[in-house]
Amino acid sequence: MTGTEEAVGRWPRQGPLLLGVRHHGPGSARAVRAALAAARPQVVLIEGPPEADALIPLAAEEDMRPPVALLAHAVDEPGRSAFWPLAEFSPEWVAIRWALEHDVPARFIDLPATHTLVWGRDEATEPEDATSADRGEEADRGEEADVPADADADAPVSGAEVRVDPLAVLAETAGYDDPERWWEDVVEHRGGGAGDEGDPFAPFTVLEEAMGALRETFGTGGHDRDLVREAYMRLQMRAAQREFGDEVAVVCGAWHVPALRHRTTVAADKALLKGLPKVRTDMTWVPWTHRRLARRSGYGAGIDSPGWYGHLFGAPDRPVERWLTKVAGLLREEDRMVSSAHVIEAVRLAETLAAMRGRPLAGLTETTDAVRAVMCEGSDVPLALVHDRLVVGDVLGEVPQAAPAVPLQRDLDRIQRRLRLKPEALERELELDLRKDTDAERSRLLHRLELLGVPWGEPVASRGSTGTFRETWRLRWEPELAVRVAEAGVWGTTVLAAATARAESDAVAAPGLADVTALAERCLLAELPDALPTVMRVLTDRAALDADVGHLAQALPALVRSLRYGDVRGTDTGALTEVAAGLAERIFVGLPPACTALDADAAEELRRHVDAVHGAVGLLGDAPAPAHADLRQRWQAVLRVLSDRDTVPGVIRGRAVRLLLDGGELAQDEAARLMGLVLSPGTPPGDAAAWIEGFVGGGSGGGMLLVHDERLLGLVDAWLTGVPAEAFTDVLPLLRRTFSAYEPGVRRTLGELVRRGPGRTGGTATAGAGIPGFAPDLDGERADAVVPVVRLLLGLDTVDDGADNDLVGVGR
Structure with a gap:
């Protein structure tokens, strides 16, 4: 008699074959495949939502590739959802595939999603995230690592206080400090899944005994809702027995096996299910990823190494050698020198470490140590790449087009x-x-x-x-x-229709003017012409009612950016241009009065608004409409008003002067004169420091301005050295904030210029005006010297056609 026939004869016919597994365990998956092949049941019952029974045949489709997940969501509240992930090495997936390949019915028997979704909504401690409502998945992952591993086995269990991790308890009992390493040693390294003497059911018998002892000690282990789920599973098992007899195989979490084996009355089980709330539910298959399998929170399965588990499940033999060869291939792709000799040495080291640690086979810990020492030369940097790409992995599953979808x-x-x-x-x-x-x-x-x-x-x-x-x-x-x-x-039923409807709704519900202008920009980027009329109507109404200059200044830049994007995409932005021009006019009128009686924080915020409006007006002034041609001139007039008023905070006055200087509306001599007035002894040091911050502060190129205009640098230097000691501590934070924003090279150059002192700048000619580095007129001879180089860089000349590429004089 063959081993399989002998195994079939030992299947206990007194009841269903209960195959307790660890979810996403490749050892469990191999054992399930061996047990089903030996037992050949008439029906396979699998832990999972019964609403997905109609989706099981899709698992046989050619374009269905795990990892995938069953997705259930409430029809009237799609954000209320739950996932049941399945990988190629998941025992449930192996059971589904075996049933489909052998024309055996497969059914899900867990509590329906119509109830578990309501549980997710009522969970007081769960975040209100659309994808974190899956208590059916997480509650069943008790055997994976959901509670501390050092739970006191003798302590009384309260449903809301202690959640038992069965693997941690069993590992600690066996003398292991790592549940994952214990599971690898006793299950993953077993090989094909058959137990001692060729019995494929031995692993499940042993695990059922262990879980039975844990359930006697811990009860529900803190998973009180498991009582309801297990009652439903027992009812489904009874129904299957009435239809198929005892030739029923059940694949479920090992934690549930003792409860399913326990004899109860039908009335008692139905009483636990009575009155459960419901919600109308839809279900489908969706792609999943290995990276998601590695997450412990929410609906994540919480396995640390899905890529490694997938390798163990798929490797026909010599898993360590195949794994290290795969690692070597990855490192070679990243241009690291890894040879066959490295692989051989890493295999030897991993096997030696396993023997020293008393393990039956080198596991992930040993192979990782070997890779670090042999292939990565002790560095954790390439090792992090191996962990990310291989140990975890970026595998994305696929589902067939026939799967239901909205x-x-x-x-x-x-x-x-x-x-x-x-x-x-x-x-x-x-x-x-x-x-x-x-x-x-x-x-x-x-x-x-x-x-x-x-x-x-x-x-x-x-x-x-x-x-x-x-x-x-x-x-x-x-x-x-x-x-x-x-x-x-x-x-909506299409992306365009749905985005249009969402934009219109968001426009009506937008809390502020800036939110509406940002939405208008997004509508142009997304090209939603049907939504723009609604958005523009709301924008016009809000702009007409909002008198806060700060709000108007916040709204204008996004609106002007929309004009640029619309121009690139060929969109008609005439209505936006009119609204933007109207906002600009109201800002011009309201900004000077708004810049009075401000504290330091309010002044700094309004300075940022001035910068944003300046950039927006520059773009808006390029609009083809004749009525907008003088917007820049009117804005420059506003800046002049801001720069001259003593009631305006120094940081805003300084920035107004700087913007006029950059725009060519203010001569350098005039800017130096204004700075000299501000830095005179009669100005309080705090006001002077604020003016300097506005003029040369931030990342606006103020440092380079001081580098190239030593007149301004000399003014700042002379003022700073003359600040009284008692006032220096007050102005230091402002100055530090101003100069710390400069690039390191700019700060270094400024330090060199200050160290040399005025009039002693190395390598610069002192012009007749007495300003180092500056001359009253352009030096044409020196400027002409660089022309050949510029032409060569721009490709305007060639070097092989006899053209004039004479670079003589470049060094003059």
């Missing part, structure tokens, strides 16, 4: 395929050139999803260009975005 998800899938923008778990940057049709459509899609609260992409600064036709996005698809898409489905 219409919005269908439309998003269609757009993603058309734009060749595939969701990926690995973070990557996407450079877009908005002058290209495909890139422009990609930009619109990402902006629309961002507006819908589906942050697939995050805008980042472009490295190569600052032009408005460039965009850079950092893309990363996270599984919970499927929930966000389902939640956004209430706004």
Whole structure:
């Protein structure tokens, strides 16, 4: 008689075959596969939501690739959701696949999601996050690591006080300080899953005995809701027995096996289920990632090394050698010198460490130590890459198109395929050139999803260009975005319709004027022409009623930026231009009176508004409308008023002078004169320091201004050396804030100039005016000397066609 036939003969026919497992355990998965192959039951019952029974056949589809997850969400509240993740090495997934391959019915028997979603909503301690409501998943992961491992086995258990981690208790009993290492030694390193003497059921018998002892000691172990779930499971088991007899196999968390084996009455189980609240629920398959499996909080499965577990499950033999070869391949891709000799030596070291530590096989700890010592030369930097890419991994599952989905998800899938923008778990940057049709459509899609609260992409600064036709996005698809898409489905059945409806609603509900102008900018970026009329109407009404200059100044920059984006994308922005010009006019009138009677904090905030308005007016002045041609002149008049009024705080007066100087509206001699007046002995040191901060402070290039204009630097130096000792401690914080914002090179150059002193600048000619480094007129001869070099850099000349590339005189 073969080993399999002998094993079948030992299956206890007195009741269902209970296969207690660790969720996402490759050893458990192998053992389940061996036990099912030996027992050949007539039906397989699996821990999971019964609403997903109709989705089980999709697991056999060719384009279904784990990791995936069952997603349940409330129909009327899509953000209320729960996940049941499954990896290739999950025992539940192995059971599903075995049942489909052998034409055996497979059913889920856990408490329906229609109840567990309500539990998530009523959980007082849970965050109000759309994706953290899964108590059905987390409550069942007690065997994974949810409570302290040093729980007192003799202490009384209170349902809300102690949550038992069975693995930690068993590991501690066996003399291990690490539950993961104990599980690897007793389960993962067993091989094919058969127990002693070829019995495939031995692992489950032993684990059931251990869990039975724990349940006798700890009761529910703090998982009081498990009593309700287990009552429902027993009812489902009885129903399956009436239909198939005792040839029923149950795959569930090992913690539940003693409770399912316990004999109770049907009436008692139904009494526990009576009166449970319900919510209407939809369910589907969604892609999952290894990185999500590694998260311990919320609905995460909480395994530390999904990539390693996947390798153990998939490796047919010699797992250590295959793993270290894979590590070597990754490090070679990163241009590290790793040879075959490194792999051989790492295998020897890992096996030696395992023998010294008394382990049956080298585990993740030993292989990691070997990689660090042999392949990474003791450095944790490349080791972190190995952990991120291999131990955890960036595997993203796939689900078939036949899986149920909300219409919005269908439309998003269609757009993603058309734009060749595939969701990926690995973070990557996407450079877009908005002058290209495909890139422009990609930009619109990402902006629309961002507006819908589906942050697939995050805008980042472009490295190569600052032009408005460039965009850079950092893309990363996270599984919970499927929930966000389902939640956004209430706004419409297509991405365009949903984004339009969401924008209109947000405009009406916007708390302030700046929020409406920011929304108008987002509508232009997302190209939502149908939403703009509503947004513009709300914007016009809010602008007419808001008299706060600070609010108007906050709103103007976003509105003007919208004009630039609209110009790049070919959008009609005429209405926005009129509103922006109206806001600018009201700011011009209201800003001078608003700059009086301000404390230091209010003055600094208004100074930032002045900077923002200055940039916005510069852009708005380029608008083609004739009525806006003199906006810059009127703004410069406002700046002159601000620079001359003594009632205006020094930080604003100084910044107004600086902006006029940068715009060519104020001569350098006049700026020096104004600085000299402010820094005269009659001005309080605090006011003078504030003026300096406004004039040369922040990252506005003030440091370079002092470097190249030693007149201004000399004025500041002379004033600072003359500040009385008793006032110096008052002005020091302002000066420190001013100069600490400069680049290190600028600060170093300023220090050198101050150390040399006035008139002793090395290498500079002293002009007739007596100002080192400056001359009254342009030196044409020296300027002409650099022309050949500039032409060569710009490609205006060639070096091989006889053109004049004479660089003589460059060094003059």
